[in-house]
Amino acid sequence: DAKTTQPNSMESNEEEPVHLPCNHSTISGTDYIHWYRQLPSQGPEYVIHGLTSNVNNRMASLAIAEDRKSSTLILHRATLRDAAVYYCILSYGQNFVFGPGTRLSVLP
Amino acid sequence: SAVISQKPSRDICQRGTSLTIQCQVDSQVTMMFWYRQQPGQSLTLIATANQGSEATYESGFVIDKFPISRPNLTFSTLTVSNMSPEDSSIYLCSVEDFKPLGTEAFFGQGTRLTVV
Numbered sequence: 001d002a003k004t005t006q007p008n009s010m011e012s013n014e015e016e017p018v019h020l021p022c023n024h025s026t027i028s029g030t031d032y033i034h035w036y037r038q039l040p041s042q043g044p045e046y047v048i049h050g051l052t053s054n055v056n057n058r059m060a061s062l063a064i065a066e067d068r069k070s071s072t073l074i075l076h077r078a079t080l081r082d083a084a085v086y087y088c089i090l091s092y093g094q095n096f097v098f099g100p101g102t103r104l105s106v107l108p
Numbered sequence: 109s110a111v112i113s114q115k116p117s118r119d120i121c122q123r124g125t126s127l128t129i130q131c132q133v134d135s136q137v138t139m140m141f142w143y144r145q146q147p148g149q150s151l152t153l154i155a156t157a158n159q160g161s162e163a164t165y166e167s168g169f170v171i172d173k174f175p176i177s178r179p180n181l182t183f184s185t186l187t188v189s190n191m192s193p194e195d196s197s198i199y200l201c202s203v204e205d206f207k208p209l210g211t212e213a214f215f216g217q218g219t220r221l222t223v224v
Contacts (some may be wrong), residue, residue: 032210032211034210034211034213036213041217041218042217042218043112043200043202043215043216043217043218044151044200044213044215045215046212046213046214049210049212050210051209051210085150087150091211095153095156096153096202096204096213097153098143098150098151098152099150100149100150101150
């Protein structure tokens with residue numbers, strides 16, 4: 001499985017946008033870029049995924065670099081409930097391989 | 109989407125005993141996945157369970173320690189056998205929904221196991 005690199009932790013103020021980066025320089029042409037998050041004491045939950053084009057949904061936006069070697073998860077207005085560990089995962093089909101992720105703290 | 113229920117949600121067990129964790133999905137799925145999350149760590153895949161066949165274990169995990177059953181398309185169990193304190197972790201069940209525009213994974217809430 002292709003590897004991803006994320007910062008260990010990030011901080012944001014409530015109501016401000018958050019940009020969570022992910023590097024994946026060894027991504028293959030068929031790998032989708034997935035983002036999951038794990039709130040305290042819960043299992044991971046889906047946030048967003050994409051292949052080549054930028055993606056938007058009600059939770060977040062995913063900006064994918066033109067060469068696909070990096071991506072950024074954008075939370076447009078962070079809330080306290082967004083405090084979680086965010087995982088950037090590359091996958092085609094089955095087997096999601098979780099890295100350490102980025103622990104996001106949101107300050108009131 | 110899929111809704112996954114795990115039982116028990118938490119347990120405290122004596123070393124040397126075994127615990128069976130149940131995973132129930134609200135729809136039929138081909139593959140179910142079991143993960144372990146050690147304290148402060150990320151998720152590690154233990155095995156993939158297909159209905160009607162033996163589970164496929166990842167490197168470092170063996171069937172004698174983590175036997176898995178998959179009797180039908182909506183249910184699976186993971187047993188943690190002969191437990192030691194090192195087995196204290198969160199165990200999570202997962203299923204994946206394969207779609208033309210990418211796969212989405214769904215997770216249970218996890219079973220928090222403490223071995224004393």
